[in-house]
Amino acid sequence: MHPMVKPALRRAWRSLRCVQFGITPAHAVVVSPVDPGTGELLALLDGTRGTELLRAEARARGLPDGHLEALLGRLAAAGLLADASNGRPGKPGSGAGSGAAAGAAAGAGAGATVRDPLRADLASLSVVHSEPDRAVRTLAARRALRVQVRGAGRVGAMVAALLSAAGVGTVEVLDSGRVEPWETAPGGLPAEAVGERRATAARRVVRRWARGGTRAGPTGGATGQGDGRGSPGLSLVVVTPRDGLGAYVPDPVPAGPWITTGTPHLYAGVLEATGTVGPLVLPGGTACACCLQEELTDREPVRPRLLAQWRSGAPHPLPACDLALATAVAGLATAHALAFLDGDLPASTGARWEVSLPLLEWRAERLRPHPDCPCGAARGGEGERASAAGSAQDTMAG
Ligand SMILES: [Zn+2]
Known part of the structure; x- marks a missing residue:
């Protein structure tokens, strides 16, 4: 898994310990409290790192064991978590057997195929549905x-x-x-x-x-x-x-x-x-x-x-x-x-x-x-x- 915070939602800090993802009331989510170490970890959740590497980053910041998992759990519960590896063609278990669907996962982030015409639609689906891989599955199911x-x-x-x-x-x-x-x-x-x-x-x-x-x-x-x-x-x-x-x-x-x-x-x-x-x-x-x-x-x-x-x-x-x-x-x-x-x-x-x-x-x-x-x-x-x-x-x- 390459966890990331759904990139479709804009991020803004309401205070030093409170961050808001998204703008419109229908889909915006506030996460609080967020300590400085967690804030740094949040910034690394862009889909470019696997969980092992993220765990090492957390340790390097003096965060206790299990901190990363707890953060990912909070984000998943808030519907904010996506898995960038879902969007990578050829990845096993991506649920996106077709090239188009896999490429379409681009909207979700790191594994992006920038020329995919449904990239924006996938990003929209990622806002609508809270489960990490639901957007990719939904688009493929169409x-x-x-x-x-x-x-x-x-x-x-x-x-x-x-x-x-x-x-x-x-x-x-x-x-x-x-x-x-x-x-x-x-x-x-x-x-x-x-x-x-x-x-x-x-x-x-x-x-x-x-x-x-x-x-x-x-x-x-x-x-x-x-x-x-x-x-x-x-x-x-x-x-x-x-x-x-x-x-x-x-x-x-x-x-x-x-x-x-x-x-x-x-x-x-x-x-x-x-x-x-x-x-x-x-x-x-x-x-x-x-x-x-x-x-x-x-x-x-x-x-x-x-x-x-x-x-x-x-x-x-x-x-x-x-x-x-x-x-x-x-x-x-x-x-x-x-x-x-x-x-x-x-x-x-x-x-x-x-x-x-x-x-x-x-x-x-x-x-x-x-x-x-x-x-x-x-x-x-x-x-x-x-x-x-x-x-x-x-x-x-x-
Ligand atoms: Zn009737």
Whole structure:
């Protein structure tokens, strides 16, 4: 082991005996008291020294036997410890069998591969997760994941690109028709894709951003055709319909197979200058599209009549979609998706975040499972939510 204090967190002394790692309240940690000898030892924990050498350094400073181990224990308990040897390709037990993952460990410090494009992401994961090797394992696990993005408009194409760029191994994109000029966006479908099949264009974007062996679908490319059913092996479905109505008022019919197969799915979209991220549906654990529809009908009995009119006829020929709003929605939706895929339950779990132009104040609405919905979430409660989170982690580990 080459112990080091996570380099992603800035270090500042609050007093002679009290040191703060990190700045923002979400992840900052204060370590106190720190005597001068320990302070000197702290400065040596940069991942360049093995434990034997560090023990010798501690002895040279007159620190008693066991002092180093006690310090490492304190740092580990505070979530501040990382192992630089994890980031060295070829090291046994690094858990990073792939070159990309091993190189990606660069973000953690000494064994760094400075050209790794996911180095900053790894550093971010090291801030989020307290276990010393969790960041490396998490990034490596993303390569085994398979995510389906349904809808390749501004939001969907960008979500697919971001997931691919973030190291998700397989990103499938389902859509039909051809790219319209107003669907292009920086980070999404490029201008030269206008007139091309949406699925083909999205596949190229996914491939372009693939990191070290990322695949763009089971057939070597983002799939353009889908049977609409939840297929086994999917870690997550991201529902990003080009007409944001399908995200704002999720349709229970296409969601049916995802509920049956227990496939987690996340809705995101832009509808008439309002952007939404969520809900993330954990089947049987949190409110689903059908729960939502039942709940809204209870609240507003005229709802089914409105819905029938909104959904009737051909899709809206030109859905309103602000470029910057679509980009924000795509970015946030992808962050929620990644948090879930990495084993956490983000704030969109059973809730929807909504933002409208021009004031852009994000607000959240918790969505209650409906007792009449066959998905059973109303009877499941927190226990099932927790088990659904567990299955996400199982997927990650597999
Ligand atoms: Zn339901």
